[in-house]
Amino acid sequence: MLTIGKLGASAGVKVPTIRYYEQIGLLPEAERSSGNQRLYSRKAMERLAFIRHARDLGFTLEAIRDLLSLSDKPDQSCAAADAIAQAQLAEVESRLARLTALKAELQRMVLQCAGGKICDCRVIEVLGDHSLCSTDHRHVGEVVA
Amino acid sequence: MLTIGKLGASAGVKVPTIRYYEQIGLLPEAERSSGNQRLYSRKAMERLAFIRHARDLGFTLEAIRDLLSLSDKPDQSCAAADAIAQAQLAEVESRLARLTALKAELQRMVLQCAGGKICDCRVIEVLGDHSLCSTDHRHVGEVVA
C-alpha cells in the first residue's frame, strides 16, 4: 500500500490533485491508515495512471469519467469508448487548424514590425483593425486558449 | 453614442463580457445616461475591437492590458509590443507541436479500435498503459487544453 505522496510520485500526479480527483468522485474514497492517512492499492495506481494518461491526451475529466466507467464493464461494446476518442481527435484536429491560422497571422504581424515607434507599429495597428488581416480567424482565440 | 447592446453587437462581444472587461479595468468606466445606462463613444468601440481581435489571436487579457497601455503611448519604441507578439507566437508554435503529437497518438488509438468488446479495446488499453504509445506526449494535455 502506498501513501498519497508515493502514489503521486509514481503516477506523476501532484498530491492535491489526487485529493481533488477523490473529491469529485473520479477516484474512489481511499482506505485510511490508523492515523487517518490515505492508502492506495496497485489498482488505485492503475486507475490514476489511466486518468493521468488520458489527461495528457487532452481528454476532459468528464470524458475520462465516461471512459473509466466503460473500462469497468469489459463485456460491453467499445463503440462508446471509440466515439469518445474520435471526438477528442476531432477536437484536436480542429484546434490544430485554428492554431495554424493564428500562427500565420502572428508571424505576419511580427515580421512587419520594423522596430520603430509605437505609432508606426504594425503589431498594434493590425490588432486594431481586423481588415488588415489576411486570414479569417475570428472567434478562434477563445477556442484555442 | 451606443448602448452596451449595440456596442456588443458591433464588436462581436457579449454584453456581460463588456461589463466584465470594465470591472477588471480593461475598459474604462463608461459614461452613463440619465437612466444609469452605459453609453459608449466610437473610441470605446475601437478599444473593444482591439481587445476582441487580440483575444481572437489568443493573447491573454494580461498581455492585452500591456498592449493597450503601449498603444496609448505612440512615441515609445515598439520593442515591447513586438516582444509580446513574439511570445504569443512562440506559445502558439509550442502548442502546435504538442497538439500534433497528440493527434498522432489519438489517430493511432482510434485506428486500432477494431470495434469489438471493451476488454479488447485498444482505446482503453492504450490509455491504461503509456508504454503502448509511440510518442512521448507526457505533460502535454494540460498545456494544450
Add this chain to the structure above:
DNA sequence: ACTAATGTCTCTAGCAACTATAGCTTCAAG
C-alpha cells in the same frame, strides 16, 4: 527516547475568462 523535519490531514480561497441567474429598473415601439 527525543527532537526535528517531513508528510499528511481538512478547509477555504484563488486562478483565467468568462457565463448564468435573480430580481430589479429603464427604454422604445405600437
Add this chain to the structure above:
DNA sequence: CTTGAAGCTATAGTTGCTAGAGACATTAGT
C-alpha cells in the same frame, strides 16, 4: 399607455487544478 426587450447590480458557477493555513502523523537522526 402598456408591454416586451434591453439594461442594471450582485452573486455564483464553470474547468482543472493550485496555494495557503493550521493541526496531526510519521520517519530519520542523535
